[in-house]
Amino acid sequence: MFGWFKKKPAEPEPLSGDPPISHDDLRALFEYLDRPNPSPCDHTHKECVEFLRGRQLPVGKTLGWLKANGGHCDCEVIFNVTDEWGEKVGWNPKTEE
Ligand SMILES: [Zn+2]
Known part of the structure; x- marks a missing residue:
């Protein structure tokens, strides 16, 4: 079921530096997405x-x-994204309680 992915016209450099939101917000986003029983993507x-x-x-x-x-x-x-950024923002998915 591959759709035809629209290629965007040449964009300026991808923003791969610092996230546009704070590290705290980014960590909270990871936590939110990684919560138990998320709805399927x-x-x-x-x-x-x-x-x-x-x-x-x-x-x-x-x-x-x-x-x-x-x-x-x-x-x-x-x-x-968490590969590179999880650690930087202090996100730790391995916590087991
Ligand atoms: Zn997905």
């Missing part, structure tokens, strides 16, 4: 958007940044 950023809106954070910029870091949908944010 429908390959959008639905959950991210909900989270960002709820906190009145910049949605477009943040999604752009997530994509530049491999997070092309909610589940990929957890799979890919």
Whole structure:
């Protein structure tokens, strides 16, 4: 079921530096996406958007940044973005209680 992915026209450098939201917010986003029993990813950023809106954070910029870091949908944010950023923002998925 591969759709035809629209290639965006040449964009300026992907924003791969610092996230447009604070590290605390980013960690909270990871925690939110990685919560127990999340709804299944429908390959959008639905959950991210909900989270960002709820906190009145910049949605477009943040999604752009997530994509530049491999997070092309909610589940990929957890799979890919946390690789590099999980530790930097103090996110620790291994806590077992
Ligand atoms: Zn996904």
